[in-house]
Amino acid sequence: MKRQEAFINQNTMLKGGLHCHTTRSDGVGTPEEVIRLHKENNFDFLALTDHRIYNYKNFAEDVDITIIPGMEFDNTIDRTNGFRTFHEVYIGPDDETNGYAQDEELPRGEEPNQEAFQRLLDDAHSKNNLTFYCHPQWSSTPTRYFDKLKGNFAIEVWNSGCAIENDMDTDNGSYWDELLGMGQRLFGVATDDGHAMYQHCKGWVMVNAENNVKAILKALKNGAFYSSCGPVIKDFYVDDENIAHVEVSECERILFQCDKHPSKSFNAKDEPLVSAQLDLKDSYQYIRVTVEDKEGRKAWTNPIFLK
Ligand SMILES: [Zn+2]
Ligand SMILES: [Zn+2]
Structure with a gap:
């Protein structure tokens, strides 16, 4: 973890x-x-x-x-x-x-x-x-x-x-x-x-x-x-199964960014997003998250350095 x-x-x-x-x-x-x-x-x-x-x-x-x-x-x-x-x-x-x-x-x-x-x-x-x-x-x-x-x-x-x-x-x-x-x-x-x-x-x-x-x-x-600029980030971690988790206030988009493609974006459909997970199948140097709310305001985690 x-x-x-x-x-x-x-x-x-x-x-x-x-x-x-x-x-x-x-x-x-x-x-x-x-x-x-x-x-x-x-x-x-x-x-x-x-x-x-x-x-x-x-x-x-x-x-x-x-x-x-x-x-x-x-x-x-x-x-x-x-x-x-x-x-x-x-x-x-x-x-x-x-x-x-x-x-x-x-x-x-x-x-x-x-x-x-x-x-x-x-x-x-x-x-x-x-x-x-x-x-x-x-x-x-x-x-x-x-x-x-x-x-x-x-x-x-x-x-x-x-x-x-x-x-x-x-x-x-x-x-x-x-x-x-x-x-x-x-x-x-x-x-x-x-x-x-x-x-x-x-x-x-x-x-x-x-x-x-x-x-x-x-x-x-x-x-x-x-x-x-608005959204609240509540938690961000990578678990022992190499899955990244983020918990946030209600938002429209959660974007995981790593040093190698694919980075991955999750978009709200009927309900706002409050969390997302990404299976880090590959071996990344770091991962970080950007969150965007309904008003277009963003929040940024700092990276978790994986190496
Ligand atoms: Zn200045
Ligand atoms: Zn200046």
Whole structure:
């Protein structure tokens, strides 16, 4: 039996936002307004990841929400006829062991390729920060532009801002599967990247952890979470007979994706789907599940690594 880490010894699942912007950079809402909005939408934790300026602070002190320290870093790699860029969200521990200071500002990166950019990413990791790769489609970076980056724990599988404004980064499963197929142990995060107020609170992670910064970061690093724009995922495991099982809230479609064909989709007929099973006849490297509800909102499990 192999159960995905989000569903082992399950705590109350915490709803969290890992990527948003405020008036500290180019967001519309003040930090206080953005925090209050997330609390109204039942978020347990939130990272204020303004561009190249680090934050630890809860700007709405009466609001009970865990602030995950963080920021978004960006590096432009090409400005001829448009641009290509690497954007990475950094999230880190409380300030005793975090290498960044409150309000610390970083210059924009100007490294020409991923090999050179890795030096900047290594610096973030040496300062005890976790990193994830943002909106590859919006950034005009095919997988070959970032496939050698080391140390990211995740890639954005959904980004609300890019989805709403550009119809991009609505399901980055193909980038993710390509990297997983190369043997990377990479997780998927749904984020908002909210700049305008209407972009916030549309995509989130559900994390199996106690509600403190250290426990949440550890759970994220271990893949003990799933991502969602609406549907609830209740369980996901592969049993001793090599059958994959998933249990979800009422939905229209459940898709199992593996490193080799055939992946398999189950579609609701007369009744909504609440579970599905797939006999893994072949020997797969990993399996993951995408769920879609009636409104077209998706949720994504992290992979179960079978090898
Ligand atoms: Zn970005
Ligand atoms: Zn952003």
